[in-house]
Amino acid sequence: MSHLTPSGDRTASNRGEPPRRVKVGVGDLAVVNDGATLTTSGLGSCVAVALVDPVTDTRGLLHAMLPSADGNASHTPRPAKYVDSGLGTLVDELASAGASPARLEARLVGGAEMLDLTAAVGPRNVDRARECLEDAGIPIVASDVGDAVGRTVRFLSGGDLAVRAADGFERTL
Structure with a gap:
């Protein structure tokens, strides 16, 4: 499921309240342009791709599980489950929300080698994300x-991405 908030909805920030939080689940994506914070957790071998148009502050976050939809990107019921189809969908939704694809910047998080070292899903997710971003x-x-x-991430207004690792270390990208 993706989420888009009309750019005119700025009521929380106007009243001094903390920004709205939009949770992005595994195999999901979301786009915001109202100052909301996008969050996702449970990034082990999964990869998060955070895209921002710094001029409009239109931001999107993808939490993909697997590298490729194997040629069925247009027919998969959950494109965000895969890096390649999810990234294409995310760019399209960002453009629909007012972002310029030519101005997008990416931040990439996750792709850990967790328990199953034989499949190397984490590194393959990272490699596929890099390939797709380069192609785009x-x-x-x-x-x-x-x-x-x-890791857990929070994608903040302005494009900063706060990353907290399971070992407690936190950094901002």
């Missing part, structure tokens, strides 16, 4: 990938 002409401005630790 979207620069990766920051990343926190690999290792053997899970």
Whole structure:
């Protein structure tokens, strides 16, 4: 499920309240342009791709489980489950929300090597995300990938991405 909030809905920030939070589940994506904070957790071998148009502050977050929809990107019922189809869908939704694909910047998080080292899903997710972003002409401005630790992210207004690792270490990308 994706979420889009009309850009005119700024009531919470106008009243001094904390920004609205939009949770992005596993195999899901969301787009906001109202200052809301996008969050996702449980990033082990999954990868999060955070895209922002810095001019409009239109932001999107993808939490993908697997690298590729294997050629069925247009027919998959859950495109966000896969890096390739999810990224295409995210760029389309960002453009519909007012972002310019030519101005998008990416931050990439996750892709850890957790329990199943034989399948190497985490590194393959990261590789596929990098390939798709390069093909789309979207620069990766920051990343926190690999290792053997899970992560949680908060994608803040202005484009900062706060990453908290399961070991307690927190950084902003």
